[in-house]
Amino acid sequence: MVLKSRQTRPAFRASLMVDTTPALPVAVFAQGRGVSPTLARSADVTALRTVASSDWTSSDPLRGTVPVEIERSTFDALPSRSRLLVHEVKESAIDIRANACVLVRTSHFERLFDFAISTTLRPVRAESRANSPVGSVLVNMSESGLTTSDFTEEHEPFALFGKWLKEAETSELNDPTAVALATVDDLGMPNVRMVLLKGYDEQGFVFYTNFESQKGREILGQRKAAMCFHWKSLRRQVRLRGEVEVVTDAEADAYYATRPRGSRIGAWASKQSRPLEGRFALEKAVAEFTARYAIGEIPRPAHWSGFRIKPVSIEFWHDRPFRLHDRIEFRRPSPEGAWEKVRMYP
Ligand SMILES: Cc1cc2nc3c(=O)[nH]c(=O)nc-3n(C[C@H](O)[C@H](O)[C@H](O)COP(=O)(O)O)c2cc1C
Numbered sequence: 462m463v464l465k466s467r468q469t470r471p472a473f474r475a476s477l478m479v480d481t482t483p484a485l486p487v488a489v490f491a492q493g494r495g496v497s498p499t500l501a502r503s504a505d506v507t508a509l510r511t512v513a514s515s516d517w518t519s520s521d522p523l524r525g526t527v528p529v530e531i532e533r534s535t536f537d538a539l540p541s542r543s544r545l546l547v548h549e550v551k552e553s554a555i556d557i558r559a560n561a562c563v564l565v566r567t568s569h570f571e572r573l574f575d576f577a578i579s580t581t582l583r584p585v586r587a588e589s590r591a592n593s594p595v596g597s598v599l600v601n602m603s604e605s606g607l608t609t610s611d612f613t614e615e616h617e618p619f620a621l622f623g624k625w626l627k628e629a630e631t632s633e634l635n636d637p638t639a640v641a642l643a644t645v646d647d648l649g650m651p652n653v654r655m656v657l658l659k660g661y662d663e664q665g666f667v668f669y670t671n672f673e674s675q676k677g678r679e680i681l682g683q684r685k686a687a688m689c690f691h692w693k694s695l696r697r698q699v700r701l702r703g704e705v706e707v708v709t710d711a712e713a714d715a716y717y718a719t720r721p722r723g724s725r726i727g728a729w730a731s732k733q734s735r736p737l738e739g740r741f742a743l744e745k746a747v748a749e750f751t752a753r754y755a756i757g758e759i760p761r762p763a764h765w766s767g768f769r770i771k772p773v774s775i776e777f778w779h780d781r782p783f784r785l786h787d788r789i790e791f792r793r794p795s796p797e798g799a800w801e802k803v804r805m806y807p
């Protein structure tokens with residue numbers, strides 16, 4: 462992209478997209494006019510409907526808050542307020558950070574969504590610059606500068622994981638700590654589902670759950686588990702495996718105390734992974750525990766705590782063109798052993 466002066470900067474169009482079915486997913490994406498292809502921050506972006514959008518052109522201020530007008534509303538969700546913020550426009554690249562806040566009201570729920578994206582657009586093809594007055598950006602994350610250094614030279618996995626997670630925190634649309642957790646039952650049948658990583662250090666990777674759930678029972682039975690992170694915006698994957706220990710009561714209490722009151726009640730009300738005859742039974746349980754713990758602290762249920770995977774293997778993967786990805790695996794014979802690094806074919 463050629464960005465010689467403010468006058469030649471392309472106009473950006475920011476669109477706010479809201480999906481109400483199901484109630485939760487919300488996406489925002491920024492799109493450059495004259496910039497191709499569209500940079501969409503959600504895999505399902507085509508399924509979403511644009512309910513609000515705002516354009517600002519090169520003559521508009523490129524920093525600051527851009528008001529978003531409701532363009533059209535195709536359903537009964539009314540985004541009543543929102544804001545978008547462009548952070549930085551450099552000569553060689555455009556850093557976009559869009560923060561949006563939207564109140565969605567339907568006949569079933571009312572919810573304030575607050576979310577953010579950030580991304581950098583950079584030129585990747587010299588010929589495309591020559592062909593267009595404003596230049597053309599092919600957003601290719603592999604070549605866009607998101608790989609800032611050769612991670613395969615790293616000697617230690619925890620610092621590298623920390624670096625990648627930090628980058629995911631700024632680039633992922635939501636839940637950068639979301640991770641697929643694999644367990645195995647006593648017949649050797651595997652199982653996988655998402656959890657949120659709530660802590661990591663050299664001791665291992667921690668998440669919290671109901672110990673009477675399917676995953677809880679499988680982990681308590683086998684004492685082994687694996688995790689796989691996939692940060693789509695960075696085209697990176699990290700997977701790890703190892704034996705599992707239960708976190709200390711003090712650790713679990715400290716984390717439980719940080720959860721919203723409703724989630725603490727939920728931990729009591731939900732017999733996770735067991736049959737539920739109807740939504741009403743769950744709501745009744747929530748009402749009962751809300752009444753029981755109306756005053757004072759809500760204790761942590763004995764069956765709700767954390768697991769720590771103590772990895773003996775951590776693999777880092779980064780997308781490269783033509784599927785010739787970079788992969789390194791750190792291995793050690795036991796959590797007390799020294800790491801050995803192995804580079805692998807993609
Ligand atoms: C993004 C995401 C994060 C989740 N995080 C957790 C979590 O941290 N703990 C948990 O118990 N369930 C979490 N869940 C729900 C689980 O995926 C799963 O449905 C539930 O724990 C029951 O799993 P099980 O029957 O295998 O035990 C999460 C789901 C999603 C989609």
Ligand SMILES: Cc1ncc(COP(=O)(O)O)c(C=O)c1O
Pocket residue numbers: 657669670720724
């Ligand atoms: C049932 C359940 N428990 C626990 C969590 C972990 O997150 P938090 O402690 O932030 O509620 C999640 C996250 O989605 C969840 O669905």
